[in-house]
Amino acid sequence: MVKRSIDEARLGTDRVARRSSVGRPQDDTVFAALPRTKVRLLPSIEFSDSIGSIMKVSDTLKSALRTWLKRPFNFVLVFITFAVIVNIVEFPFIDKTTRHNYKAIYAYDSVDVVQVSIDRDNSSRETVAPYYYFGVLFPDSVVIMPTRERIADAIAIRSLGLASEIQYRDYEADRLFASIDLSTNLWDLAALAEDRGSTLAVIERTFGIATSHQPSGIFVILHDPYGKFYYVDTSLLGEAARKELGLG
């Protein structure tokens, strides 16, 4: 009984197939929407209730799959496509859970990486800002540093601070600082850095710049008892201090 119905179904499939090839145009909308190689399968789809046609479809699919599997190219194609899809799907989620400077796409307020890092990171406020701002304001300056103390970073003054020369002198930076009043000569650092919460507080805790109205281009490094250092324009120093530094 089952065999008969399969035979009938096959016969029916053949008839339809013949009819489709003779009576109907090949560019029928159903046919046109599918690739050419699969067109031959279509008549059997119309008889999806028939087991025979299903078997035929299955055989054809198996054969197509076997042919397809013979080509490693197809495997790699699928794998790479899968890898691309994984990348695209995961992309926004990775950025969502990542710190701003590790996000693949993240827009800052400034195109300048130094400014961005000072705005965002305490470590840059302490190790980059004190030298970078000095370099921006007073490039090619001569900086006098104490021989024994290392509160300010000489290499950073040379590089980020763009100092043309560093001279070492034997002086006590904290004692010299206590002997002068810089309050009226200090630069307002708020004009340099945009305050994002603690930006200014950290910068102002780390360094200061003091100049006269006509900076001499020669600065001496002084520091307070708490470890904050200052670039002090030597024209602000008194006679004794200048003598101590060997400035004549």
Added chain:
Amino acid sequence: MGELTVVTGLFVSGWTFGMLTGLSAVGALMFSFIAGLSLAISVGATLLFLGLPTEPLFVWVAACGLPFAVMLITAWRPGGHEPETLARRLTVLAFGLICAAVVVYAMRHVAIVKYHSDTFRYLRSALLFAKGETEFITLNDLGKRLYTFPISLSLARIFDEYYIKSLIPTLSLGVLATSLFFFWALTEREAIRRKERIVIAVLMLLLIISNNRYVWNSFYLNTHLYIAACVMIIAAAGAMNERSTGVPQSFLVAIQLLMLPPLVLGRAEGFLLGGLAVLPFVLNGAAPRRDRIAVLIGFGAMTLSWHAYLALAHLRADRDLPLSALGPTALGVAAIFAAPLLTAPLLSRFRRPLLGLAEAGLWLVLAVAALYEPDIFLGSLDATFQNVVIGAGSWGRSLVVLTGIVIFTLSFCKDRRLATLRFPVTAAIPMFFLLAFVRDGGSYRVGNGDSLNRMLIEIFPLSVLYVAVAATSTEWTAPFRRRSRD
């Protein structure tokens, strides 16, 4: 305007270098920026080693003028099978310059630059290099961050800025362009339809640019992406030299030699990656022996020069000579003297077992080191697992999937010609883990700022290129071959 001038100069210089060594105008365009920048690094490194002033303007002018000077001296005339018209060449160059101008403009207006604390150490070295005060660069910065990136950044001092904003994005575009060039040239004579090649080429590029870390590295002020470009170009040029493609061998050897200085001077592990990238090529008898000797001597000379410089810097600072300077110096000397031997036809016959031995040797050394100091190895392994598989390193699952594809390819694709592309990738893995035993910080850490996590990008473009080229190969074994016999 200053940045545009500097980038344009490097672009034209690199393009001229490509033309001079026999590439077509379009091919030269794809290498233009990377080649131009590498010329600048080579000039900067030469000045450094000779103890001459390192003025950025001079470095830039020399890098820009060098190809033109060679052109004039050798009375160069366009060659090749199909000489191109001047109009076509100029059109191609103009197109490239417009692209470069767009990137420069965009990067000076779109604020998506990326940084890490290392960025400012590079910046520090760059400013000292520009001022000719390299003696003040700390030994730590010298040994860990070297000179490639500082020299690149220092060119910004020509226009009084701290760094070139479009440097890394332009390099990133260069990596994509060169990947495409190598894929297209390497698969030129494979039995594959053009349409399929296009599909794979598009997928290869998509696989690279859809990777979150690749995009990040395209804006990140660090040397990793440049190292990735060097490793890929050296390995892929070697692979092309072995196959007889339409690309002139003069270009292939020249570009390999040109990428060695930025690679060796790029990172502490640069010379090791360089060694891994040149070894399969050097041992391959299918490539002309003269070319292999030239590349091996180039690698040896660069490794020797840099590490001798590093050793001298230690001596000047009254420090003991570190093994990290002495070992590579000896390697450089050995590479130079062993060049005739390593390229001998007899040795080339044993290329496959020798490469296998080298790779097995690395794994063996890693195993011994792991037994000796298990904490470092297990710590590194755990951190890398969390970074790459769990997602702490911001790679997502991309490297897991890519590793799967590479393992699949390794298992079933038996095309021996792929060894030159494959070896630097697979041998770099034990080498990266070994570095944890010699570095100051000990085992690798969990997080996207970890060294190994950032170093992985250095082999990423090459591994993608390897998979893409393998896809076009016809030499696949079981299960494919068995089925085809059914």
